[in-house]
Amino acid sequence: MDLDTVRTFVAASDAGQFQEAAAELAVTQQAVSKRIAALERNLGVRLFTRTPRGAELTIDGQAFLPHARELLRVAERAVASVRTGSRPLRVDMIASRSAASGLMRAFHRAQPEIDLDVVLLFNIETALAALRSGAIDASFRAVAMPGRPLPDDIESVRVLDEPLQLLIGPAHALASARSVTLTQLAGHRIWMPGLVPGTEWAAYYDDLVAEFGLTIEATGPNFGSDALLDTIADTPALATFMGGQTRLVWPAGHGLRRIPVTDPTPVYPHSLLWHRDNPHPGLATLRAHLAAAAADPDAAGTWTPDWAIPR
Amino acid sequence: MDLDTVRTFVAASDAGQFQEAAAELAVTQQAVSKRIAALERNLGVRLFTRTPRGAELTIDGQAFLPHARELLRVAERAVASVRTGSRPLRVDMIASRSAASGLMRAFHRAQPEIDLDVVLLFNIETALAALRSGAIDASFRAVAMPGRPLPDDIESVRVLDEPLQLLIGPAHALASARSVTLTQLAGHRIWMPGLVPGTEWAAYYDDLVAEFGLTIEATGPNFGSDALLDTIADTPALATFMGGQTRLVWPAGHGLRRIPVTDPTPVYPHSLLWHRDNPHPGLATLRAHLAAAAADPDAAGTWTPDWAIPR
DNA sequence: TACGGGTACAAGCGTTGGTTGTGGCCAACG
DNA sequence: CGTTGGCCACAACCAACGCTTGTACCCGTA
Numbered sequence: 194m195d196l197d198t199v200r201t202f203v204a205a206s207d208a209g210q211f212q213e214a215a216a217e218l219a220v221t222q223q224a225v226s227k228r229i230a231a232l233e234r235n236l237g238v239r240l241f242t243r244t245p246r247g248a249e250l251t252i253d254g255q256a257f258l259p260h261a262r263e264l265l266r267v268a269e270r271a272v273a274s275v276r277t278g279s280r281p282l283r284v285d286m287i288a289s290r291s292a293a294s295g296l297m298r299a300f301h302r303a304q305p306e307i308d309l310d311v312v313l314l315f316n317i318e319t320a321l322a323a324l325r326s327g328a329i330d331a332s333f334r335a336v337a338m339p340g341r342p343l344p345d346d347i348e349s350v351r352v353l354d355e356p357l358q359l360l361i362g363p364a365h366a367l368a369s370a371r372s373v374t375l376t377q378l379a380g381h382r383i384w385m386p387g388l389v390p391g392t393e394w395a396a397y398y399d400d401l402v403a404e405f406g407l408t409i410e411a412t413g414p415n416f417g418s419d420a421l422l423d424t425i426a427d428t429p430a431l432a433t434f435m436g437g438q439t440r441l442v443w444p445a446g447h448g449l450r451r452i453p454v455t456d457p458t459p460v461y462p463h464s465l466l467w468h469r470d471n472p473h474p475g476l477a478t479l480r481a482h483l484a485a486a487a488a489d490p491d492a493a494g495t496w497t498p499d500w501a502i503p504r
Numbered sequence: 505m506d507l508d509t510v511r512t513f514v515a516a517s518d519a520g521q522f523q524e525a526a527a528e529l530a531v532t533q534q535a536v537s538k539r540i541a542a543l544e545r546n547l548g549v550r551l552f553t554r555t556p557r558g559a560e561l562t563i564d565g566q567a568f569l570p571h572a573r574e575l576l577r578v579a580e581r582a583v584a585s586v587r588t589g590s591r592p593l594r595v596d597m598i599a600s601r602s603a604a605s606g607l608m609r610a611f612h613r614a615q616p617e618i619d620l621d622v623v624l625l626f627n628i629e630t631a632l633a634a635l636r637s638g639a640i641d642a643s644f645r646a647v648a649m650p651g652r653p654l655p656d657d658i659e660s661v662r663v664l665d666e667p668l669q670l671l672i673g674p675a676h677a678l679a680s681a682r683s684v685t686l687t688q689l690a691g692h693r694i695w696m697p698g699l700v701p702g703t704e705w706a707a708y709y710d711d712l713v714a715e716f717g718l719t720i721e722a723t724g725p726n727f728g729s730d731a732l733l734d735t736i737a738d739t740p741a742l743a744t745f746m747g748g749q750t751r752l753v754w755p756a757g758h759g760l761r762r763i764p765v766t767d768p769t770p771v772y773p774h775s776l777l778w779h780r781d782n783p784h785p786g787l788a789t790l791r792a793h794l795a796a797a798a799a800d801p802d803a804a805g806t807w808t809p810d811w812a813i814p815r
Numbered sequence: 816t817a818c819g820g821g822t823a824c825a826a827g828c829g830t831t832g833g834t835t836g837t838g839g840c841c842a843a844c845g
Numbered sequence: 846c847g848t849t850g851g852c853c854a855c856a857a858c859c860a861a862c863g864c865t866t867g868t869a870c871c872c873g874t875a
Binding site for chain 3: 531532534535538539542554555556557
């Protein structure tokens, strides 16, 4: 199906006749007639009843019309998403399931007129390059380069500390615990599939392992969270970490448990990063929204890597 | 833009390389390459970075991808809307602003997995023909043929009585009234633009006029509800009727008032009509939903035309 | 009965979009 | 360090699509 054909259908429907639609689209009436005929042939239904004074929609055409309009709307948004200059605000985040996603959903609810696009870049270095080139407008990240401060032209603000919780199945030794401490986890197998070296998540857990002597297995490809949850639920000796604010589709009947981790609570610190000179109007709105919405978290009793962007 | 091109983009993005995408789409690798190149030329941005072992998305490509998927989803729904056999439940109603629209929105919230399409047919005769031919599955209508009962193969159930209210501007003589009676309205100008002869609305107001001696002006084309509301707000001597449950975008600063009408309250009786032999599975669900949701209205103190479908 | 306004059909033709064939690039491997 | 394998881009060729011009047909109206 060709969107020009769909546009022709909508124009003919609005005009009530092919000739006027043809004039609007700057083609001949015969071209409109052939386009409509081709669309009808593709769909297998008649869309217009031709009359001596024009063409009016059949019932099938009436049913198709709103879908056609929606198609054109979506197509326009798709084109706008890559338009240079005045494109939607493009935000990078560390993972689609992270707390940053929740922040952006809340922002979208508060400012629905600001068009958003989310991308997931590989790591902080890619994100910084993209911020500087203008390919993205903002990035939710936790870290500077290892051991290095952020460059001068990148600004940042700490927006959310996401506490990690332990996710375990019903047969796990800690299944009945109200909470666990990090030191209690020493010796337990913690499984984090899909941790890619070079990413901040990998660095985060590397540091966590080094500081508290945990055994984290990052082996194996990531088959998706469903497979992960299945395995966790079925394997008594296995546990995994999960963002405490993640609202996932909770599988029924698995008996999965979330156990808070304390003394200290490992938190993942999300900061918003942006380029000093980025002129996108939505960026200022996003910064204002996050500044107003971000409750200043209590840093006592929590753990973050020392390379995190300071607040 | 061509949807085959968009499909090619999504396939190449999923496969991570053009060759595999080409195999899936049953075309040559060169065709995929040309399609992607054409899409990039149209959009003005590079979507993939070509590497010796495949192609991976650029940031622009990542931003475009969800829009492309959405485009394909919408296109599929559009095609499904006119597919013969197993198409969405197609429901006709008397007006997009009527209470039937609210009922269908509630049904969609309760049963979001049932795909719906709404069409607006001219009058009851068209609707009956469409029900019989299977072009539509259900119709919200108020009346049988004037003076004739419904045919045997059409079944019906009364689902909602919609009370009409008076809509007036702040300078109208009745602006401060808590409620008005129908007899009080005699002599006042009531303006209902866009009442088309041959429709049930026209018949409804004809009967209302005849029974209570009102003066209803149906003259003039319908320039849309915004223009209607503007005129009502600015003209002290003008009033109009409006469905009491209509939730419209209430214009600010107009000072418009809704006054309940009593003794009796004119109500518009909505019934659901369907063909006895219609096999659409969504129809049974809709009927069950409406039967459960419809509160049996109190008929005392209300007025409906005598040709309404009896309850 | 002619006219005007609308649509559909036919013929001609340029352009698009597919295929085959080929070359270039880069990583992996002997 | 050269060869091989896998992948993408470019070129040439060709069929098919889609637009234009010209024309016929239909129907309400003067």
